[in-house]
Amino acid sequence: MATAFPCRVQTWLLLSLCTLSFGCESRSKAAKGEDPVPVSIAVAEKKDVPREVRAFGSVDASSTVDVRAQVQGLVTEVHFKEGDFVKRGQLLFTVDTRPYSASLAAAQAELLRNRAIAEQMRVEAERANALRQEGIASDRDVAKANADAASSAAEVKLGQAQAASASLNVAFTRITAPMDGRTGALLVYPGNLVNATDAQPLVVLRSISPVYIRFSVPQEHLSTIRERLGKEPLTARVTPRGERAKTIEAPVTFLENTVDASTGTIQLKATYLNAEQELWPGSSVDVVLVMGKDEGATVVPEPALQRSQSGTLVFVIGQDGRASPRPVNVLRTTETQALIAYGLEPGERVATDGLLRLRKGTKVAEAAPPAKLAASTSSEQKRPEGL
Structure with a gap:
C-alpha cells in the first residue's frame, strides 16, 4: 500500500505529458495548414429574384346573405338540402299561405265593392251637375254629390293598396334564393313557426365564386404597394393549409384606406374566381405578395453571410483552396438567399x-454531401441470402 500513491502520480504525469505533446503537435499541423477545414461551398449566381412579402390571410365569401322570413307563419316545406348550390330565384322554403290567401280574397272583394260604389257616386255627381245647368239642383246638392264621388274614388285607391299588400304577403310565403350560392346549415324545419322579426335566419347563403383573400402586410411596404398598384396589378400567391394544397395566384383588388395603428399593418384584398372551389370561406391561407423582381442580382445562400459590428462579410474560396474574408453590401435577404449589391461577382465560390x-x-476542403438516409437504411436492413 505504501508504493501505490507514487505509482499513481507517475501514471498521471505520463498521461499529461502525452496529452500536451499531442495538442502541441495538432496546433503545429493546423498552423502549417496541413489539415484543411471541411466546409460546404456554393457558387454565386446571377439571376432574377422576385421581391416578396409573406403574410397570413383568410378567405371570405364574396357575398353572404342571411335568408329570413318576411311574414309570420308555419314552414310547410323545405325545397333544398344542406350544402346544396342554389341559383338566384330558386325556391327554398314555403310558408303556410292560407291566412294570407284569405286576406287577399277579402281585400279583392272589398276593392270590387268600392269600385261599384265609386261608379255610382260618379254617375250621381254627373247627374247633379246636369240638373244644376237646368236650374233644378242647388249648389249644395252639387257640392255634396261631387264630394261623395271623390271620396268613393279614394276608397278605390285604398282598396287597391290593401289588395296589393295582401298579394305581396302571399308572395312572401314563397322564400327564394336572392343570389347564386351554396347553402349552409339548415336552421328551421317544416312545422317551425317563423317571423319577420326572428333573430335567427332560416339559412345562410354564401357566394364562393369569386372569393376574397384578406391579409395584412407591414406598413413599411405601403409606398411600394401604392406605386405598383398605380402602374400594374399586384399578384398574391395563395396556398391553403393542409395536405395536397394547391397554390393559386390572385390579383390584389383592394387596399385599405388606413393603417391599423395597433398592429402597424395595412390590409389588402385579392380576388380569385374560385371556379373549382380550391378556396373555402373562413379558411386560413399563407399569402406571398409579389412586388416585382430584382433582375440580374448576384445571389448566394443566406448562411454564407457572417455579420458583425463592422459589417457583413463572406468567405471567398480562391483557386488555391484558401478562404479570404470579403466585405459585401447586402441588398436584401429571403428565407434561403441573400442578394448582394456589391462586393461579390457571379461565379465566385463562398x-x-x-x-x-x-x-x-x-x-479549406469541400465537405462531401451527406449520404441519403433512404440508401443507408436500405443497405443496413438488407437481409442475408437464405433468410
Whole structure:
C-alpha cells in the first residue's frame, strides 16, 4: 500500500505529458495548414429574384346573405338540402299561405265593392251637375254629390293598396334564393313557426365564386404597394393549409384606406374566381405578395453571410483552396438567399458553413454531401441470402 500513491502520480504525469505533446503537435499541423477545414461551398449566381412579402390571410365569401322570413307563419316545406348550390330565384322554403290567401280574397272583394260604389257616386255627381245647368239642383246638392264621388274614388285607391299588400304577403310565403350560392346549415324545419322579426335566419347563403383573400402586410411596404398598384396589378400567391394544397395566384383588388395603428399593418384584398372551389370561406391561407423582381442580382445562400459590428462579410474560396474574408453590401435577404449589391461577382465560390473556424488564408476542403438516409437504411436492413 505504501508504493501505490507514487505509482499513481507517475501514471498521471505520463498521461499529461502525452496529452500536451499531442495538442502541441495538432496546433503545429493546423498552423502549417496541413489539415484543411471541411466546409460546404456554393457558387454565386446571377439571376432574377422576385421581391416578396409573406403574410397570413383568410378567405371570405364574396357575398353572404342571411335568408329570413318576411311574414309570420308555419314552414310547410323545405325545397333544398344542406350544402346544396342554389341559383338566384330558386325556391327554398314555403310558408303556410292560407291566412294570407284569405286576406287577399277579402281585400279583392272589398276593392270590387268600392269600385261599384265609386261608379255610382260618379254617375250621381254627373247627374247633379246636369240638373244644376237646368236650374233644378242647388249648389249644395252639387257640392255634396261631387264630394261623395271623390271620396268613393279614394276608397278605390285604398282598396287597391290593401289588395296589393295582401298579394305581396302571399308572395312572401314563397322564400327564394336572392343570389347564386351554396347553402349552409339548415336552421328551421317544416312545422317551425317563423317571423319577420326572428333573430335567427332560416339559412345562410354564401357566394364562393369569386372569393376574397384578406391579409395584412407591414406598413413599411405601403409606398411600394401604392406605386405598383398605380402602374400594374399586384399578384398574391395563395396556398391553403393542409395536405395536397394547391397554390393559386390572385390579383390584389383592394387596399385599405388606413393603417391599423395597433398592429402597424395595412390590409389588402385579392380576388380569385374560385371556379373549382380550391378556396373555402373562413379558411386560413399563407399569402406571398409579389412586388416585382430584382433582375440580374448576384445571389448566394443566406448562411454564407457572417455579420458583425463592422459589417457583413463572406468567405471567398480562391483557386488555391484558401478562404479570404470579403466585405459585401447586402441588398436584401429571403428565407434561403441573400442578394448582394456589391462586393461579390457571379461565379465566385463562398463558404456556407463552418464560418467560425475560418480566418484569412485558412485552407479549406469541400465537405462531401451527406449520404441519403433512404440508401443507408436500405443497405443496413438488407437481409442475408437464405433468410
